[in-house]
Structure formats: structure tokens, C-alpha cells
Amino acid sequence: MPLELKDNVPPNSEEAERAVLGALLLDWSSMPTVIAILRPERFYYRQNQIVFDALVALYMKGITGDIISVVNELTTNGKLNEAGGSGYISSLTDFVPTSANVEYYAGIVKEASIRRDLISVSAEIKLSAYNDQSNSKQILDDAEQKIFKINDDNQSTTIYQMKDLIPSLISLIDSRYKTHNAYTGITSGFVDLDMMTSGFQNSELIIIGARPSMGKTAMALSMMQHIAIDEQIPTGFFSLEMSANQIMQRLLCQEARISGGKLRNGMMKLDDFKHLQEAAGRCYGSPLYIVDTPNMKLLDLRAMARRMRANYGVRIIFIDYIGLITSEHTDAPIYEQISEISKSLKALARELGIPLVVLCQVARSAEGQEPNLSELRGSGSIEQDADVVMFIHRERAKTAADEKEAPVLDTKLIVAKQRNGPIGDVELLFIPSYTKFENKERKSFNQQSSGYDNNSQYSQSSESYDENGGYAQAPEI
Numbered sequence: 001m002p003l004e005l006k007d008n009v010p011p012n013s014e015e016a017e018r019a020v021l022g023a024l025l026l027d028w029s030s031m032p033t034v035i036a037i038l039r040p041e042r043f044y045y046r047q048n049q050i051v052f053d054a055l056v057a058l059y060m061k062g063i064t065g066d067i068i069s070v071v072n073e074l075t076t077n078g079k080l081n082e083a084g085g086s087g088y089i090s091s092l093t094d095f096v097p098t099s100a101n102v103e104y105y106a107g108i109v110k111e112a113s114i115r116r117d118l119i120s121v122s123a124e125i126k127l128s129a130y131n132d133q134s135n136s137k138q139i140l141d142d143a144e145q146k147i148f149k150i151n152d153d154n155q156s157t158t159i160y161q162m163k164d165l166i167p168s169l170i171s172l173i174d175s176r177y178k179t180h181n182a183y184t185g186i187t188s189g190f191v192d193l194d195m196m197t198s199g200f201q202n203s204e205l206i207i208i209g210a211r212p213s214m215g216k217t218a219m220a221l222s223m224m225q226h227i228a229i230d231e232q233i234p235t236g237f238f239s240l241e242m243s244a245n246q247i248m249q250r251l252l253c254q255e256a257r258i259s260g261g262k263l264r265n266g267m268m269k270l271d272d273f274k275h276l277q278e279a280a281g282r283c284y285g286s287p288l289y290i291v292d293t294p295n296m297k298l299l300d301l302r303a304m305a306r307r308m309r310a311n312y313g314v315r316i317i318f319i320d321y322i323g324l325i326t327s328e329h330t331d332a333p334i335y336e337q338i339s340e341i342s343k344s345l346k347a348l349a350r351e352l353g354i355p356l357v358v359l360c361q362v363a364r365s366a367e368g369q370e371p372n373l374s375e376l377r378g379s380g381s382i383e384q385d386a387d388v389v390m391f392i393h394r395e396r397a398k399t400a401a402d403e404k405e406a407p408v409l410d411t412k413l414i415v416a417k418q419r420n421g422p423i424g425d426v427e428l429l430f431i432p433s434y435t436k437f438e439n440k441e442r443k444s445f446n447q448q449s450s451g452y453d454n455n456s457q458y459s460q461s462s463e464s465y466d467e468n469g470g471y472a473q474a475p476e477i
Helices: 014-026 028-035 046-061 067-077 085-095 102-130 136-153 162-179 191-197 216-230 244-256 260-265 270-284 298-312 334-352 380-385 400-405
Strands: 205-210 235-239 288-291 316-320 356-361 388-393 409-418 424-431 436-439 463-465 471-473
Touching: 014 028, 014 046, 014 085, 014 102, 028 046, 028 102, 046 067, 046 085, 067 085, 102 136, 136 298, 191 409, 191 424, 205 216, 205 334, 216 235, 216 244, 216 288, 216 316, 216 356, 216 436, 235 244, 235 298, 244 260, 244 270, 244 288, 288 298, 298 316, 298 334, 334 356, 334 380
Parallel strands: 205 356, 205 388, 235 288, 235 316, 316 356
Antiparallel strands: 388 409, 409 424, 424 436, 463 471
16 A cells, blocks of 8 residues: 655654754754764755754854854845744754754754655656656666665765774784785786785776777686686676677687687587587586676666676676766766766775776877876876776787787786785786687796785696697696
8 A cells, every 4th residue: 555645745854953953053063973964955944954054154164153153144144034033043952952862863854855855856757757758768767867866975974993993904814814815805817916916806996908909808808717717706797899699709719718710610620519518518607797788878887786796796897898888978078977987986896895897998109019007098087096007018910810820929917006006017928819818937027016026936727828839837836
């Protein structure tokens, strides 16, 4: 049975609003607590909005708010009568004997305000749904955006004390010491990179940049093969450029180590079918979830990422690539759109508490040379918002045919920024035939900051691809 509105009056609490104002007039020291919860527009009654607005103005000026100062502020602004006059303001202290419960009263006012916002948005959605000229997909998109905006506007901020943080941090450090695990995050499968980063950390925004056809997607797929197939970690992948079938075909080529050309033209041997079948079996139950919507809106991407996290428990998400995400403000200059997308992705990583690995184009000025942070295409905010930025660099073959025929190609993965760790170069091998990156023979990375032993060597897998095109045993730890 549907709920009925009480006298058709939106949710509000006049008593709580007056109690908040009265408590502030009695005890001005409560203002920082209240201003963290409420804004003038949260008040339902106009006179209470005006009085609280005056209190905020006094707070910003560093003036103590009491009956006299509030009346003077309202008189100066010509709003005293609209606020109910000096008599109403004087009466506010009668509604509350003490300021002890001011935070509780403010919570009541905020709760009623949120409910009014929901009612208002619901009415707008209902009106749009009745409009035959409105597109249903656009209605859903607008509705989700408005609901999320209400949620974003009401995110609470927590202030932590040292005593709140130290016990849990010491416990974490102790568990790491006992397990002796070098990796605190999700490993990429590239051992030298993982040594530098300790794995991809939760809440981090990781950018992988490169010029076109340098292997950005291949890098992401190589990492995903290790994470989702080898490690069985739930992984999300937003492919804004390639279809899900194309992604799956490339993954199968990598896993089966079969040339992509053989899959396209069907020129396979019986052994190839065997390897392909075995690879399909390994991939079949892997927790990899692919979305292949081209030019996906930022809002849709955020909503889908939340669903992936909630429904499938994904622990890392890859996005290919940032330049194909459509901003909600398409009329804005491109750098503002990219800036909005970058900040939103960083906020999404923090909200979900998982790493977001995002591919990015690099400016044409980097062609033929090692890219740097200033050459990330679109906006300087990408460099600013990212926790880790790495670039793929290798020499291009003279022709596409030469590249496809090459058994392996030396590649450098340049870690140009790492907010919480060292930067440096990682040597990898690119195998064009099935578009996969592999570990090179074990050697320490080109260190540019302290903290790692130049002679450190370790192995994550039992084999690595050598420079002669064959597989060699990796050195033991």
C-alpha cells in the first residue's frame, strides 16, 4: 500500500531548525560542528535560512554570533524583517535549554533536507517519464546523475586523530612482517614493476600512456591475464575501443600463445587447436567482467563500476581509454572535460577502494622518443590526479610487416611518477605475434631513487622469454 503524504507538506522539522539556531546563539563554539553538517539551503523555513546565513557570514568574518550581532548583520543586509524581526531572533534561545545536543538537531534538519531533495528529483523524473518527446535512455541517465549528485553532496567528512590511526597501522605492518610478502597490492605479473610498486594499491589511479600502436591495450590485457586468469582476482575491464569478442580473442591468443593471424584466417595446426582449447578452459571460469560500450558517458561508467564492485566483488578495474570517455559537459573545452573525467576517476578509485588502471594517449611530440609527464594528452590534471604514471616506449619497426614478423621487441616501461614509491625503468619484451608483453630475463630496474638493491633478483614464474625467441628458466631467488 503506498505511503500517503502528511498534509502534502514536504519533510521538515521546524522545532529542530529553531533548536539549532538557538543552540548556536547560546554557545558559539558549536558553530564549526554545525557548519560541517548544514548549509543555509538545508533549512526548510525561509526565516531560518536567513538567520543561519547571517550566522555563517559572522563566522566567516571571525565575529561571535549572538542575538545582538545577528540582528545587526541582518539590519545591515536589509533582511531583518524577512527573518522575522528581532523578536523572533530573541525567541530562538527559548527553544533549547542547552547546546549539548546541537549535532543531533543538525542531523534531523539534514535528514529532512535530503528527503525533500529526493522528492524533488522523483517529481522531475516522473515529469520526464510522462514526456513522450524525452528519450528513455536520457531520462535514465539524468535520473542516475541527479540521484548520485544528492549522494555526493551528502558525503560526510571524518577527521581522524593519531590514536585512531596508529593501532590499525601497526597491526598492518605487523602482519606484513610476519608474512614477509613483498607485495601489498595486486601484482601486474611484471616482476620488476611489482618490486617497484609493491603491486597496484587500493584507491590508486594508475595511468599507462603511450603513442598509438605502442601496445597500451596489449599491456592492459597482459596484466589482466595474470590478475584474472592466473591469480583469479575479480577484474573489470571497460573497453571503449574494441568489442568484447575482440578482447576475448586477444586474451585467448596470449593464453594459448598462438598468433592472432592464425585465429583470423583459420590457418591453424592440430597443436594450435589443442593449445587453444586448453587456454579456453583456463579462461572459462576466470572472474573477468568486460563492458564494451563505445564513447561511454562518465556517469554511466561510474555507475557500472559501482555495480561491478557490488555485484561481482571486482578488486581492480582497467579502462581503455580515457580519451573515449564522454564528459557530461560536452560544451566545455576539451581540457576541462578531461580534467573533470580525471578527477572523477580518482574519486571513483577512492570511493570503491580499488586500483583503477586507465590507458591514455601521449602527444605527437613524443613520437620516436621517451614520453614524459607533460605529454599526457588532454589535460595537466591527469598528471596531477594520478598516483602512478607509466609510459610504454619502444622503437617502431620500419613497416607494420616487419613488426609482425619480429619474434620479440625490446620495450621499456617508464615509471615516471609514483606518489608513494620510486620511479625508474622496467625492461620488458613485446611479442607482436600474439600482442603480449613478457618479463625479460631477470635484472634490476634502472633505479632513480633510493630504497632498492641494484643487485636484487627474483622470479615470479618458472620461465621467461629470452631475447632469442625461446623460453629460458628464470634465475632462482
